[in-house]
Amino acid sequence: MASPIAQQLLIAGRALSRSLAALSFPPPVAHVYDPFQYAWAPYEAYIRRYGDTRKRVVLLGMNPGPFGMMQTGVPFGEVAAVRDWLGIVEPVQRPAHEHPARPIAGFDCPRSEASGRRLWGWAARRFGTAAAFFEHWFVLNYCPLVFLEASGRNFTPDKLPAAVRRALTEVCDRHLAAALQALQPEWAIGIGDFAERRLRAVLQTDRVEAGPACAIKLSRILHPSPASPAANRGWADAVDQTFAQLGVLPETRD
Numbered sequence: 001m002a003s004p005i006a007q008q009l010l011i012a013g014r015a016l017s018r019s020l021a022a023l024s025f026p027p028p029v030a031h032v033y034d035p036f037q038y039a040w041a042p043y044e045a046y047i048r049r050y051g052d053t054r055k056r057v058v059l060l061g062m063n064p065g066p067f068g069m070m071q072t073g074v075p076f077g078e079v080a081a082v083r084d085w086l087g088i089v090e091p092v093q094r095p096a097h098e099h100p101a102r103p104i105a106g107f108d109c110p111r112s113e114a115s116g117r118r119l120w121g122w123a124a125r126r127f128g129t130a131a132a133f134f135e136h137w138f139v140l141n142y143c144p145l146v147f148l149e150a151s152g153r154n155f156t157p158d159k160l161p162a163a164v165r166r167a168l169t170e171v172c173d174r175h176l177a178a179a180l181q182a183l184q185p186e187w188a189i190g191i192g193d194f195a196e197r198r199l200r201a202v203l204q205t206d207r208v209e210a211g212p213a214c215a216i217k218l219s220r221i222l223h224p225s226p227a228s229p230a231a232n233r234g235w236a237d238a239v240d241q242t243f244a245q246l247g248v249l250p251e252t253r254d
Contacts, residue, residue, distance in 0.1 A: 003052035005182050010047055012178035013144075019171040020145055025164060029155055031099045033146040035064060038104065039073025041090035042082065046074045049088070050134040051183070057136060057248055058185040059221075060176070060195040061115075063143040063157055068113030071106055075141040078116030079109050085120055086130050101152030118224035119191075122236045127250065140179055142198050143172045158194050173198065177207030180216065187248055188216050192223030219246055 002010060017036035025032055036043060064070040069077040074088065082088050092106030119139070127133035145168075147155040157168060176198060180188060188203070190196030199218055202208065208216075221239045224231050230238065243249045 002048050005054065006047050006052040008182035009051050009179060010044060012175050012182070013043065013047070015178075016144065016171060016175040019174075020168075023164070023167055023171070025147065026161065028149045029147045029160075030150040031095075031097055031102070031148040033064075033070055033095045033098075033102075033104070033148070034144060035069055035073040035146070036144045038093040038095050039069075039071070039106070041073070042077070042088050042092065042107075043073035045088045045090050046082075046086065050086070050130070051138060053135075055134075055136055055138040055183045055185045057138070057187045057189060058180065058183055059119075059137065059139045059189050059191055060199055061139070061141045061191045061223075062194050063141055064146050065113045065115055066102055066146070066154060067109055067111040068116040069141060069144070070102075070146045071104060071109040071113075075139045076113070076116035076119045078113040078120060079107055080112065081116055081120035081124075083107055085124050099148050099152050102146075102148055114226045115224040118231070118235050122239065125236070126240075132250075138183060138185075140176075142176060142195055143168065169198065169201075173202050173205075173207065176202050177205075180208050185216060187246065188218055189246075190218075190220040192225075193220065196220035217246075 013036055017034055020034060061075055069075055071077065072079060072082045073092065074082045089107050092104060094104050098104060123133045143157050147157065149155050160168065188199045190199050203216055203218060221242050222231055222235060224235045226232060
C-alpha cells in the first residue's frame with residue numbers, strides 16, 4: 001500500500017495525465033507521447049518506493065528526453081540508472097500514435113540518455129545508494145509530455161505558441177503545486193532556467209498553502225543536457241559548487 005504522501009503524488013499524476021489528454025498542440029508538433037499513460041507502471045514504482053516521505057530537496061526538470069523518461073516513465077530515466085541504481089524494472093507499453101523514428105522500447109532501449117546519466121551518476125557518486133539519496137531528495141519533471149516534430153526531432157514546451165503554452169502551464173502548475181504540497185521540501189531547485197521559473201510562478205500564487213509555500217527556498221542548477229556547452233565542461237563539478245553554496249550537500253564520500 002502506498003504511503004499517504006506517495007498516494008497524493010500518484011493521484012496528482014493521474015489527474016495531470018487526464019488534463020493533458022484534453023489539450024491539442026499545433027504544428028510543428030506532430031506526435032505527443034505521455035509516459036504517464038504507457039509507462040505508468042515504472043513511474044508508480046518510483047513514487048511508491050522513493051516518494052513516500054517528505055523531502056528536504058526537490059529537483060525539478062522540464063520534460064522527458066527521448067531515451068530517458070520517454071522510455072522508462074521515470075524523471076531523467078536513463079535506462080541503466082533506473083534499472084541498476086534505482087532498482088526499477090516494470091512493463092512499458094507503446095503510445096497510441098508512435099513516431100517511426102522514435103519507437104518506445106522501454107527498458108530494452110539501447111540508447112543512453114546523457115542528462116539522466118549525468119544526474120543519476122552524480123547522485124550515485126555523492127550518496128552511494130539510491131536509498132540514501134531519496135531519504136531527503138527527490139526528482140520530478142514539470143511536464144511529462146514529449147513533443148515530436150514530423151521529422152522526429154524533439155520540440156520543447158517552452159517553444160509552444162503563447163496560448164497553448166498558457167493552457168499547458170495551467171495544468172502542469174496545478175500538478176507541481178500538489179507535489180510541493182505533498183513533499184513540503186525545504187528547497188525547490190529547478191534543473192535549468194525553465195524549471196526555476198515554473199517553481200517561482202507556482203510558489204508566488206496561492207496554489208500551495210501559505211505556510212509550506214513561504215518556507216520553501218528556491219534556486220536552480222545548471223541543466224545536464226549535452227546541448228549546454230557549460231554542462232559539457234564539467235556538469236558535476238558545477239552543480240557540486242552550487243549545492244555547496246546553498247548548503248544542501250551531504251558530507252563528501254570517501
